[in-house]
Amino acid sequence: MAGTSKPTKTDVLDALRHLILVQELAPGADLDEASLAARYQLSRTPLRDVLRQLAGEGYVEIRENRGARVAAMSHTTLRDFFLAAPMVYGAILRLAARNARPLQIAALKEAQKTFRASLRSGDIAARALANNHFHDVTGQMAANIYLQPSFQRLLIDHARISMTFFRPADPEMAENLDKASQQHDAIIAAIEAGDEAAAAALAIDHWNLSRDRIEQFVMPAALDMTLGDAAPQTRTL
Amino acid sequence: MAGTSKPTKTDVLDALRHLILVQELAPGADLDEASLAARYQLSRTPLRDVLRQLAGEGYVEIRENRGARVAAMSHTTLRDFFLAAPMVYGAILRLAARNARPLQIAALKEAQKTFRASLRSGDIAARALANNHFHDVTGQMAANIYLQPSFQRLLIDHARISMTFFRPADPEMAENLDKASQQHDAIIAAIEAGDEAAAAALAIDHWNLSRDRIEQFVMPAALDMTLGDAAPQTRTL
DNA sequence: TGTACACAAATTGTATTCAATGCTAAAGCT
DNA sequence: AGCTTTAGCATTGAATACAATTTGTGTACA
Numbered sequence: 001m002a003g004t005s006k007p008t009k010t011d012v013l014d015a016l017r018h019l020i021l022v023q024e025l026a027p028g029a030d031l032d033e034a035s036l037a038a039r040y041q042l043s044r045t046p047l048r049d050v051l052r053q054l055a056g057e058g059y060v061e062i063r064e065n066r067g068a069r070v071a072a073m074s075h076t077t078l079r080d081f082f083l084a085a086p087m088v089y090g091a092i093l094r095l096a097a098r099n100a101r102p103l104q105i106a107a108l109k110e111a112q113k114t115f116r117a118s119l120r121s122g123d124i125a126a127r128a129l130a131n132n133h134f135h136d137v138t139g140q141m142a143a144n145i146y147l148q149p150s151f152q153r154l155l156i157d158h159a160r161i162s163m164t165f166f167r168p169a170d171p172e173m174a175e176n177l178d179k180a181s182q183q184h185d186a187i188i189a190a191i192e193a194g195d196e197a198a199a200a201a202l203a204i205d206h207w208n209l210s211r212d213r214i215e216q217f218v219m220p221a222a223l224d225m226t227l228g229d230a231a232p233q234t235r236t237l
Numbered sequence: 238m239a240g241t242s243k244p245t246k247t248d249v250l251d252a253l254r255h256l257i258l259v260q261e262l263a264p265g266a267d268l269d270e271a272s273l274a275a276r277y278q279l280s281r282t283p284l285r286d287v288l289r290q291l292a293g294e295g296y297v298e299i300r301e302n303r304g305a306r307v308a309a310m311s312h313t314t315l316r317d318f319f320l321a322a323p324m325v326y327g328a329i330l331r332l333a334a335r336n337a338r339p340l341q342i343a344a345l346k347e348a349q350k351t352f353r354a355s356l357r358s359g360d361i362a363a364r365a366l367a368n369n370h371f372h373d374v375t376g377q378m379a380a381n382i383y384l385q386p387s388f389q390r391l392l393i394d395h396a397r398i399s400m401t402f403f404r405p406a407d408p409e410m411a412e413n414l415d416k417a418s419q420q421h422d423a424i425i426a427a428i429e430a431g432d433e434a435a436a437a438a439l440a441i442d443h444w445n446l447s448r449d450r451i452e453q454f455v456m457p458a459a460l461d462m463t464l465g466d467a468a469p470q471t472r473t474l
Numbered sequence: 475t476g477t478a479c480a481c482a483a484a485t486t487g488t489a490t491t492c493a494a495t496g497c498t499a500a501a502g503c504t
Numbered sequence: 505a506g507c508t509t510t511a512g513c514a515t516t517g518a519a520t521a522c523a524a525t526t527t528g529t530g531t532a533c534a
Binding site for chain 3: 269271281285302303
Binding site for chain 2: 517518525527
């Protein structure tokens, strides 16, 4: 393709979704219509359409007369998330095992291949997107329009939470991710076998693993400091 | 208020939501931007915003370059609905019992009062809306942003399904609705007592009752026609 | 008679312009 | 000095005009 052509509305949608998922646009960040329109070379009218659509999908929030911002994350977000996620994802995987079609299973295997590659590459944004896509495919398999909206919102914040709570250096993290990848394989097997119960159980396991990873981050091991070190020995909280 | 003033965008949103919920705008109906703009006395630009927002909420569907239509109902809708509804609503009521605040409980009682009044009035559109509002309040009590999107979509189609599958004349229907109203009271009591298990169980009961009502309609008792009647005895399909 | 192509009408998408609203900061008042 | 008021600025909302896409219709041709 010769020369970067003017981005279409769909391009902008994808671009913004991407930026939000990998937190290059941080939660709560203000989105200015004028500058975004300039940035993507289209007028404000279609750009507003884009923001409205992203609002519908849960990526952004729009306040009347006060513009759009990236969907915020509050102090209750994590709790709400892990409260809802196992149930919804359990249902999704159960239905996926029930309804998956051969072409979809092929797509899921492909998605897992990409996920494994992203693990090796060490690119954590690529990993978050690949993981997102893997789960998105399972959502398509489930094919229940009433579960889809909540599931999609969970996927958005799952990606964002993963981007936040991740230490590439930590060897425990690497091990945790390897386990996650193995669970993906097990999920594929359960779906292919049509084993609903196994699929639902794997959903729970998968979230427990994810929660462990985050707990590791939120509540780290105490610093290793013995008595007699230079640091003060008593502290007020 | 002297003279009907020009409707604001919020008015149009509410009006369209209402029309869709009570099926005055039928599922799948085409929504023409120009005529809607003329109908509500605002230009196409804000009206498109409205349609985009309604699309995000699940009321309408927008196809690129081919306009908007009221969210369709397919032959799988009912199945998908009753598959997802008990689980989601069970979770909602469980969380409602856990988190409900006094003001919200007062609002719920008020909603139930309105619902009872609508039962007596016999206005089935008013009944659908009042029921919708009752459940909406429970959703606010649950206060989980990840369950909310799916729950809202369930509420939309619950109202529409109720409008479709209802025979005002049928005495069984009246009895069924009276039971539903009693369940509402039980739901209020469970929430007020903070009894999560009871609330969750009532959610299941409530959907089973609703499903019974619809099954009554979809699979009615066979017509009572004995051999030797005037009607032709053999027919081609 | 059926199909393919081309043209015309209708409807949606985009750009530009103008109006209204919210935010910021400076001035006046208590 | 601290609070309220008010004026200017920046940003969002609405309206109109224009462009592009889709759909329907008609005609020519196999």
